[in-house]
Amino acid sequence: MLTESRKGAIEPPRDLWETKKNGLVIIECPQRIPCNPCHTSCPTGAVKPFSDINDQPSIDYEKCTGCARCVAVCPGLACVVVDLTWGGDKDALMKLPYEMLPMPEEGATVDCLNRVGEPVSKGKVIKVTEPMHDKTHVVHVEVPKDKVMDIRAIRVVK
Amino acid sequence: MNLIEQHPVLDFKHGKLVTFTFDGQEMHGYEGEPIAAALHANGVRVYRETPIRHQTRGFFCAIGKCSSCFMVVDGVPNVRTCVTPLKQGMQVATQKGKGVVSMDVS
Amino acid sequence: MVIGGGPAGLSAAIEAATSGCEVTLVDSDLALGGQLIKQTHKFFGSKDERAGTRGFKIAETLMEELEANKDRVTIHSNCTATGFYAEDGVVSCVHGEDDYFRIKPTRIIMATGAQERLLPFPNNHLPGVYGAGAVQTLMNVYGVVPGKKVLMVGAGNIGLIVSYQLMQAGVQVVGIVEAMDKIGGYWVHAAKVRRMGVPIYLRHTVKEALGDKIVTGAVIQEIDDKFQPTGAEVNIDVDVICMAVGLTPTCELLWQAGCQMAFVPQLCGYVAQRDKHMRTSNDDIWVAGDAAGIEEASSAMVEGRIAGLGVAKSLGKIDSGEYSKRLAEFARRLADLRGGEVGAKICQGIACCTVNEWGV
Numbered sequence: 001m002l003t004e005s006r007k008g009a010i011e012p013p014r015d016l017w018e019t020k021k022n023g024l025v026i027i028e029c030p031q032r033i034p035c036n037p038c039h040t041s042c043p044t045g046a047v048k049p050f051s052d053i054n055d056q057p058s059i060d061y062e063k064c065t066g067c068a069r070c071v072a073v074c075p076g077l078a079c080v081v082v083d084l085t086w087g088g089d090k091d092a093l094m095k096l097p098y099e100m101l102p103m104p105e106e107g108a109t110v111d112c113l114n115r116v117g118e119p120v121s122k123g124k125v126i127k128v129t130e131p132m133h134d135k136t137h138v139v140h141v142e143v144p145k146d147k148v149m150d151i152r153a154i155r156v157v158k
Numbered sequence: 159m160n161l162i163e164q165h166p167v168l169d170f171k172h173g174k175l176v177t178f179t180f181d182g183q184e185m186h187g188y189e190g191e192p193i194a195a196a197l198h199a200n201g202v203r204v205y206r207e208t209p210i211r212h213q214t215r216g217f218f219c220a221i222g223k224c225s226s227c228f229m230v231v232d233g234v235p236n237v238r239t240c241v242t243p244l245k246q247g248m249q250v251a252t253q254k255g256k257g258v259v260s261m262d263v264s
Numbered sequence: 265m266v267i268g269g270g271p272a273g274l275s276a277a278i279e280a281a282t283s284g285c286e287v288t289l290v291d292s293d294l295a296l297g298g299q300l301i302k303q304t305h306k307f308f309g310s311k312d313e314r315a316g317t318r319g320f321k322i323a324e325t326l327m328e329e330l331e332a333n334k335d336r337v338t339i340h341s342n343c344t345a346t347g348f349y350a351e352d353g354v355v356s357c358v359h360g361e362d363d364y365f366r367i368k369p370t371r372i373i374m375a376t377g378a379q380e381r382l383l384p385f386p387n388n389h390l391p392g393v394y395g396a397g398a399v400q401t402l403m404n405v406y407g408v409v410p411g412k413k414v415l416m417v418g419a420g421n422i423g424l425i426v427s428y429q430l431m432q433a434g435v436q437v438v439g440i441v442e443a444m445d446k447i448g449g450y451w452v453h454a455a456k457v458r459r460m461g462v463p464i465y466l467r468h469t470v471k472e473a474l475g476d477k478i479v480t481g482a483v484i485q486e487i488d489d490k491f492q493p494t495g496a497e498v499n500i501d502v503d504v505i506c507m508a509v510g511l512t513p514t515c516e517l518l519w520q521a522g523c524q525m526a527f528v529p530q531l532c533g534y535v536a537q538r539d540k541h542m543r544t545s546n547d548d549i550w551v552a553g554d555a556a557g558i559e560e561a562s563s564a565m566v567e568g569r570i571a572g573l574g575v576a577k578s579l580g581k582i583d584s585g586e587y588s589k590r591l592a593e594f595a596r597r598l599a600d601l602r603g604g605e606v607g608a609k610i611c612q613g614i615a616c617c618t619v620n621e622w623g624v
Binding site: 099101 | 164165166167
């Protein structure tokens with residue numbers, strides 16, 4: 001399946017990830033394409049400068065604050081923030097980009113989809129933000145902790 | 159009309175709503191937008207018939223290059239409806255074959 | 265004269281006008297901006313190419329820059345350049361469908377873009393078989409629903425992006441068929457639609473369109489690496505078959521001008537031979553954007569700048585030092601845009617049609 005045949009997902013270092021409040025970003029950008037807004041939008045320098053604009057993004061996880069600006073800015077919608085410190089043993093919080101209708105409502109239950117669009121769990125919408133005020137929304141959704149490396153989209157359930 | 163009511167990113171600013179006729183039937187469309195767009199919004203997809211095999215033709219390239227969308231507009235055939243702006247009272251008709259060019263020069 | 269008001273043409277007009285030239289811009293569409301005005305997705309590239317900004321917003325910025333030079337720029341919209349008469353350097357134009365006039369420009373920048381290809385298959389004439397760009401125009405410019413269920417043919421960037429845009433417009437994309445064994449577009453564009461559940465059938469093609477007067481369905485089929493059918497025919501229920509099978513540069517005026525042309529597969533067809541200044545074999549004609557080779561809006565904008573700059577230099581509006589400096593900057597930006605794995609193919613193509621120096 002073409003979304004699995006490339007090394008898409010790079011996980012943050014476990015110790016840091018399990019303790020970093022507000023979460024850390026995962027950027028699934030496996031190709032060398034000319035693009036660097038993830039770096040130019042990052043307020044802390046966590047997405048390191050590109051020596052060549054075609055380089056894949058490289059992340060300094062110590063600096064990542066989970067602000068999700070890159071999530072909103074990425075033209076490929078390739079960034080997602082995962083907060084493993086959220087809610088107990090079972091749940092995590094994911095911050096996913098969203099540019100569709102209908103807009104998810106706070107408190108609503110949505111379907112959480114994997115990279116090939118299969119629903120793998122339900123999720124509860126905690127909040128919806130629009131960091132760059134440009135119609136790309138970031139949906140903060142509570143999901144099962146063991147599914148964070150599968151879930152990459154949500155679908156509003158009517 | 160089959161218009162997109164809501165869009166996550168775009169806001170559609172249509173101009174003035176006008177009336178025109180298609181094969182004699184009155185329809186509505188937006189002034190200044192291509193005739194082809196107004197027809198499509200009204201559910202009309204067949205714009206002309208080819209001369210020999212009478213095959214249907216309609217929208218294709220939308221940039222005035224392919225000739226698929228030719229129709230008779232206010233009596234003039236071979237009008238590129240995808241780049242011709244709609245005006246109040248226009249009479250648009252399905253073109254059958256090559257169309258007839260009026261020999262009157264005005 | 266700049267022929268074509270898309271990203272390349274607008275950029276060329278802006279560069280030429282800000283350098284001091286009098287510019288006449290003609291564009292055959294009702295609104296300027298070419299294909300940029302339909303792009304709802306955010307662009308790649310760097311800050312210089314306005315990465316992270318939606319295509320239609322980039323178009324707005326270009327229009328504002330052009331407007332700032334309005335004393336030197338005359339714009340003819342809804343105006344098609346219909347021919348170039350090499351014997352006296354005249355361009356014939358038609359405003360609308362029957363208002364003809366002629367222009368005799370000192371220099372010309374051909375930024376005429378590209379046109380969609382079509383695959384041959386039975387019933388491909390049926391209304392409902394639409395070019396991908398055409399579907400974008402309907403839904404993103406005029407807010408008209410293109411159909412209810414779409415089969416997308418082609419998994420290059422255009423096929424993937426338009427599929428996503430169809431979903432944003434509330435239209436169902438039943439599937440994407442791609443004849444090759446891999447997607448041609450960026451992985452991230454494919455990921456965006458796959459995660460919404462749109463299937464991509466590799467090594468598949470559309471075998472025929474179904475319907476009497478309009479499209480009511482399509483037959484898709486698996487093919488092998490020689491494009492021969494291998495699998496069963498599958499009927500699917502669609503009312504739009506969207507063709508995203510490639511573009512080809514629009515070069516008629518360049519041929520008419522007698523420019524030296526070359527067939528370059530990597531650039532998707534016949535293109536004009538040019539030098540690094542984007543000047544053709546005709547001393548007075550420059551070329552930029554998709555007309556110079558199918559690529560992207562980001563590079564079209566930079567090529568447009570280079571052409572506008574070159575024209576300004578040839579008319580003595582800027583000196584050599586200034587010219588060399590700005591050309592080098594633009595060339596660097598182009599090289600960056602073409603530095604990735606997708607850009608490698610473009611570079612090969614460009615090498616096939618670039619001559620050493622016709623100079624400026």
